[in-house]
Amino acid sequence: MRYFTKQQGQKEALPVDLEPLGNDKYRLTVGGKTYEVDALMLEHGTMTMLVDGQSYGVEFEENGDEVGVLLRGQVNRFDVADERRLRLRAGNAAFSVEGKQLVTAPMPGKVVKVLVKVGDEVKEGQGLVVVEAMKMENELKSPKAGKVTELFAKEGTAVENNAKLVVVE
């Protein structure tokens, strides 16, 4: 089984080959290195993992396609897809910042300001929408330079987590 894992903040997805050996054991190959992993899944999305005699308590947190991995106090976020899902998603650019980019609400909140309108040319990092949550105002920025082609955000409205706000093309 081959998975492609892209760590948040990195551009490239890494192929990881996984071979189940039964009895909660796996052989994993990544970047030419092979690991024997004993990974026992417990309740609440907790996993106890043994690799080379090292013991790791792992906590997972799923958020759509993304999974947060908490391990010895460190959080890494990955977007993991198998080949089939990768092909399905090739169109919506989840693995790159090329093409059409949809900016969504990173948390439930209230749209307090819309800083752009359809047709505006924006720079990478330019503020698009200000969303307020938990008494803090957060400016959501454009992931790329381009043109605002769609605008869903309306000032004064409440938005759910992952709600569509702006499309930059």
Added chain:
Amino acid sequence: MPKIRKVLVANRGEIAIRVMRTCKELGIATVAVYSEADRAALHVRTADQAYFVGPPPSRESYLVQQRIIDAAKQAGADAIHPGYGFLSENASFVRTCEAAGITFIGPPASAMDAMGEKTRARANMIKAGVPVVPGSTEPFASLEEARVYAEKIGFPVMLKAAGGGGGKGMRKVERIADFDSSWRAAKSEAMNAFGNDAVYIEKYLEKPHHVEIQVFADQHGNTIHLNERECSAQRRHQKVVEETPSPILTPELRAKMGEVAVKAAKAVNYVGAGTVEFLVDVHRNFYFLEMNTRLQVEHPVTEWVTGLDLVALQIKAAEGEKLPLTAAPEPRGHSIEVRVYAEDPARNFMPSPGKITYLRVPGGPNVRDDSGVFPGYTVPNFYDPMISKLSVWAPTRREAIARAQRALSEYVVKGITTNIRYLKAILAHPEFIGGDYDTSFLTREHEALLGVEDAKLSEMALLASAVHAYQRDQKRAKTLPSASGQGGGTGGVSPWKLALRTRR
């Protein structure tokens, strides 16, 4: 004054629970108030009685004075404890309570008036001979006037909301080009947060320490201080880590600052718990910043080191009892508090409300967690992102840091993102360990505090993420047999067979 029998706590979250705990120990009945968003909150269950006060936004519930008073009357409460935030520093609320014959557990309205508006407080302190940070004492009539003043005292300057607190309506302005936009932003934030858009200007001190003195006064004119708290680990002017004793204070400086703090409190005839905040510059000169006329978020560190229960002292002061001590106890050991926020440091501290799907709270010797959350609780979007305060005590500062680290390593919150890892990075930072960190520490070291990523752990996390994806796919294949009758991925087992297996 008669003994207090029933207290309504006009607040929510950890502080409401904190106050109720002491009430219980003192044999005092407790009343909670809750908004629509807080029906399931822990403070509602912790109280003996609970009253609904309105829709989720605090302006329509927790801040509506009449609703709180009505709830108190209905419940037969003879006193109100405001916690911090909300109505805790609202002089008109104190008067409303008095008019309703309800004891307000806190300072008199006159003391709040004198200290509430920061510009008025500065003027009062100058009169009392307390050193203040150079800046304006009057609000400005116009933007132009403010800009001229800022130029006169010289950049960088600090803009501050006169009615403010919690870092809202506060901006550091580096140069004149940024002044107008910062001014407008500060005013709009101040209006939103405090219903008062008055903003004043202070000279920005380079690399100052934020050191505050806890004061306490009874109704008989006795005022003491209970030592200091070092609160220089701040982000957006919001405290993140607090400790006592301050690693930069000598016993002499402590005595001097304590004396000035007591003088400040006496100047406004203070009663109850209050905090006098100072900035201490690189030459160890100190300047009055403001006085918080309430119990503060960071009060547990003072409780650890003095052995006192500040809420119990507040209640006794409100009942008219004399202070049980005449001077600050010698600091006993060391205490550190960290604030656990529902936010994502890696994404510019984006708030992270939502459901807590799993929670494991630290324990062990000399560890205290003041929290308002529980597993399954949904952290609402309407209130501040602080969800818990973890504090520890140890004989020495070094041991306290190690204990705080250990406690944080036990803390697991799932479902929402928290700043726990960021807090660990702060406690592990050489500057923090060295004990001479100023208020710019967190901003200056932002990258370092986020970037301590262990490559080996990232590698292990990557492996874990692949195993997780595989197990997820297996589970999906088992629970969702495909329509073609081929049990997707389980080796062609028919859904009928799967159904039979589960029945057995």
